[in-house]
Amino acid sequence: MYSSFSWTWTSLVFVLLSYVFYALTKKRNNKYSESLPPGPKGIPILGNLLMLGELPHRDLHHLSKQYGSIMYLRLGFIPTIVVSSPQAAELFLKTYDLNFASRPFNEAAKYISYERKGLSFAEYGSYWRNVRKLCTLELLSNLKIESFKTMRREELGLFIESLKEASRDHVEVDLSAKVLTLSTDMSCLMVFGKKRIHNEHEQKSFHAVVQEGLQLAALFNIADYIPYVGALDLQGLAKRMKVVSKVFDDMFEQIIDEHVDAGDKGQHRDFVDVMLSFMESKDNEFQIERSNIKAIILDMLVGSMDTSSTAIEWVFSELLKHPNVMKKVQQEIERVVGQDRLGRDFQFLPFGQGRRGCPGMQLGLTVVRLVVAQLVHCFDWELPNGMPCTELNMDEEFGLTMPRAKHLSVIPTFRLRI
Numbered sequence: 272m273y274s275s276f277s278w279t280w281t282s283l284v285f286v287l288l289s290y291v292f293y294a295l296t297k298k299r300n301n302k303y304s305e306s307l308p309p310g311p312k313g314i315p316i317l318g319n320l321l322m323l324g325e326l327p328h329r330d331l332h333h334l335s336k337q338y339g340s341i342m343y344l345r346l347g348f349i350p351t352i353v354v355s356s357p358q359a360a361e362l363f364l365k366t367y368d369l370n371f372a373s374r375p376f377n378e379a380a381k382y383i384s385y386e387r388k389g390l391s392f393a394e395y396g397s398y399w400r401n402v403r404k405l406c407t408l409e410l411l412s413n414l415k416i417e418s419f420k421t422m423r424r425e426e427l428g429l430f431i432e433s434l435k436e437a438s439r440d441h442v443e444v445d446l447s448a449k450v451l452t453l454s455t456d457m458s459c460l461m462v463f464g465k466k467r468i469h470n471e472h473e474q475k476s477f478h479a480v481v482q483e484g485l486q487l488a489a490l491f492n493i494a495d496y497i498p499y500v501g502a503l504d505l506q507g508l509a510k511r512m513k514v515v516s517k518v519f520d521d522m523f524e525q526i527i528d529e530h531v532d533a534g535d536k537g538q539h540r541d542f543v544d545v546m547l548s549f550m551e552s553k554d555n556e557f558q559i560e561r562s563n564i565k566a567i568i569l570d571m572l573v574g575s576m577d578t579s580s581t582a583i584e585w586v587f588s589e590l591l592k593h594p595n596v597m598k599k600v601q602q603e604i605e606r607v608v609g610q611d612r613l614g615r616d617f618q619f620l621p622f623g624q625g626r627r628g629c630p631g632m633q634l635g636l637t638v639v640r641l642v643v644a645q646l647v648h649c650f651d652w653e654l655p656n657g658m659p660c661t662e663l664n665m666d667e668e669f670g671l672t673m674p675r676a677k678h679l680s681v682i683p684t685f686r687l688r689i
């Protein structure tokens with residue numbers, strides 16, 4: 272009773288406060304509204320927020336069909352432009368890229384991403400430029416990616432072995448979960464030199480923390496759209512983000528301490544080793560500290576884990592759904608691995624584009640190709656209980672990486688003679 276009473280009061284105060292700010296800012300903003308692109312009419316305070324449901328990308332797609340490929344929405348107090356055609360994307364990401372090169376400073380950036388000390392959320396400017404250079408030259412260069420080749424092959428070998436076991440027993444496997452574990456292991460080995468976790472129980476909890484972090488960063492947070500009420504933490508998200516961020520921080524502190532104690536590892540330097548020697552060197556254009564290293568570790572882990580595994584599960588789902596294409600790919604791999612055609616025509620932008628485009632694209636592509644090629648080459652696949660491929664569920668779940676809504680369950684049959 273007490274809690275519902277206080278909730279009602281909190282909501283009333285929130286609506287009142289918001290309305291006062293809305294009225295004040297509306298007057299100021301009126302002179303700009305004439306030059307805005309077309310868009311649906313919003314309601315006071317919330318703007319167009321109520322038009323977005325559980326799958327906001329689909330709602331935006333429907334709205335854009337009505338209002339055009341450059342559409343204006345107001346999400347709470349935040350003016351938002353939605354761009355949805357290759358031509359418009361090229362205009363924004365090439366011609367006017369500079370104007371849109373900063374990301375919003377949202378609550379997740381504040382609480383989880385070390386107040387923007389990493390690369391992903393850093394404001395566009397000299398700090399971002401320096402960190403981006405550090406990441407692209409020292410961590411994500413072709414040479415560095417190549418140096419982890421043996422590690423990738425070993426992990427892939429273990430992964431294929433576990434699928435071969437399922438093949439021998441003709442049992443179904445949760446391929447989504449297995450691919451996520453593989454991607455997590457590869458990322459951890461590359462970033463801090465070990466699969467953080469050795470037993471099943473700990474592994475789950477590490478995944479769980481990362482998943483919780485990703486989920487919190489993707490959840491609709493009213494404080495991002497009506498900033499004046501941020502301090503009230505109406506949904507309790509800031510509290511949860513602080514908890515997750517503390518778990519990450521303790522873990523990263525421990526990892527950095529272990530690296531400092533271990534000293535120079537010569538050629539087998541993971542990302543943390545590289546960043547520590549950068550921090551200690553006096554010849555750099557800019558200096559980084561421990562907190563910067565922690566923020567970058569987080570970026571590299573979050574940037575590589577779920578993105579690659581989600582891409583793999585979608586590519587593989589499409590192949591399962593189209594067995595004739597799967598056969599063709601198998602034959603093609605058998606013959607020769609040819610040149611890939613990689614369009615950058617602004618039609619599909621899986622890695623973004625422009626200044627803030629993904630710096631891990633080469634690494635992501637390397638992992639995705641390697642895993643998909645092995646899955647296709649080593650096994651034939653069937654769906655459980657004789658399900659026809661046309662019935663494979665292809666629904667997505669909203670999130671930072673937009674994974675499958677339902678995990679992919681499949682039965683592998685090893686098809687190679689050796």
Ligand code: HEM
Nearest residue numbers: 391574575578579582621622623624627628629631634635
């Ligand atoms: C298949 C794999 C991957 C996909 C689909 C992907 C996708 C993306 C996308 C769409 C963006 C936003 C681009 C924009 O705003 O225009 C991005 C940014 C980013 N990605 Fe990736 N990514 C992948 C792999 C990786 C890997 C392996 C890493 C690092 C180890 C990484 C690190 C980052 C970082 C740090 C940013 C932020 C860059 C900045 O703001 O300057 N990504 N990625």
